[in-house]
Amino acid sequence: MLSYVDDFSITVASESHPGNICRLQNTFTQIAGRGRDLGVSFSIPKTELIHWWTPYQRTAHATALIELDGHLFQPQRVVRWLGYWRTPALTATHYYRHRLSLAQAAFSFVKRLSCPGAGIRPFLCQRIAQSLLLPILTYRADLYSPNSTSLWGMNSFRHRVQRWTTNAFFSTLTSILSREGCLPPIISYCRYRRHLAALGVACSPTMNNLASARLPPSFPSLSLFRAQDSSRHLTKGLSSVYLPLDWRTQSRPPPSQNTCQSTP
Numbered sequence: 001m002l003s004y005v006d007d008f009s010i011t012v013a014s015e016s017h018p019g020n021i022c023r024l025q026n027t028f029t030q031i032a033g034r035g036r037d038l039g040v041s042f043s044i045p046k047t048e049l050i051h052w053w054t055p056y057q058r059t060a061h062a063t064a065l066i067e068l069d070g071h072l073f074q075p076q077r078v079v080r081w082l083g084y085w086r087t088p089a090l091t092a093t094h095y096y097r098h099r100l101s102l103a104q105a106a107f108s109f110v111k112r113l114s115c116p117g118a119g120i121r122p123f124l125c126q127r128i129a130q131s132l133l134l135p136i137l138t139y140r141a142d143l144y145s146p147n148s149t150s151l152w153g154m155n156s157f158r159h160r161v162q163r164w165t166t167n168a169f170f171s172t173l174t175s176i177l178s179r180e181g182c183l184p185p186i187i188s189y190c191r192y193r194r195h196l197a198a199l200g201v202a203c204s205p206t207m208n209n210l211a212s213a214r215l216p217p218s219f220p221s222l223s224l225f226r227a228q229d230s231s232r233h234l235t236k237g238l239s240s241v242y243l244p245l246d247w248r249t250q251s252r253p254p255p256s257q258n259t260c261q262s263t264p
Contacts, residue, residue, distance in 0.1 A: 001027070004082055008042075017051055017062040024049075028068055044069050050079045052088055062088075084140065096150035100157060103137040107157070111164055125165045126181055133161055134189070141190040142197030154186045 002009045008031075012023040035042060051062035066073050078094055079086050085095040110128050114120045137154060146154060155174075162177035163170065178185050184192070206213040 007082065009081055011052075017064040020051070021064050021066050024066055025068070032069075044071050047071070047073050048079050049073045049075050050077075050086065050088060051075045052090065084144075092144040092146055093150055095144055096146050096154065099137055099139055100150075100153050103133055104157060106136055107133055107161060107164075114164070122165060122167060126183065129161045129165050129181070129183055134183075138186070138190060138193065142193040145194065146186075146190060151187060158183070158186050 001011075010024060010027055010031075012020050012027065014020050014023060032042065047066075047068060049066050051064070053062070062075055064075065075088075077087065085098050087094050110132065113128075114122075114125050137157065159174050159177060162168075162174075162181045162183055163172070165181040165183065166172075166177060168177060168180065177183075201209065201211045202215070202219070204212040206215075
């Protein structure tokens, strides 16, 4: 069970879809009982149901319904949760199709600021493309990797933005537009985001990050219960935003409550 503020997501697994429905209903009954004890109620009509399946089960679409407090819910083909659009097959095609439509809508508005031969300067167009359009298009690219179909549409939109930024002709090669406009290609930027996310998980304290706590014990970490490993030198020399910089020195203990420090 995952929760973010007032949004709950419950995931179960079993050998059959009716078994999943039974587990979900039992879990909901337990949560609703605890909520009544605390004076908390849930908005049941907002419930959404989706059945996941593996690549070997894509032909068998599940139709099992779930009943919660007299309300019946049919399985959905697309579910949105915390900004993600998820499908039963766990593909990113629908997700990036939605991100592309949002980026196109934003671009149709900002491109009025600079028409060919007039408007704001090109370096400001480059800043808009890098700080506004690219984050909208590649939101959560560190978790969802776009497939070839999604990349084709994203690259086409990216080329339009690069032509608007550089004010180049339509006959200009797309490989030149990326260098001329100082705008990285989509596939390179998505790979960069995934590497940053992996580095953040690897260098986060296991007490603060659940993903870091699930790493094997032999992985380099600041936690005392982790096993000593010869690969700790891999994390040396990183930026100061990451904690494990020097494994030869012990971490400083927190200052005591009665410590006094004078400042000249």
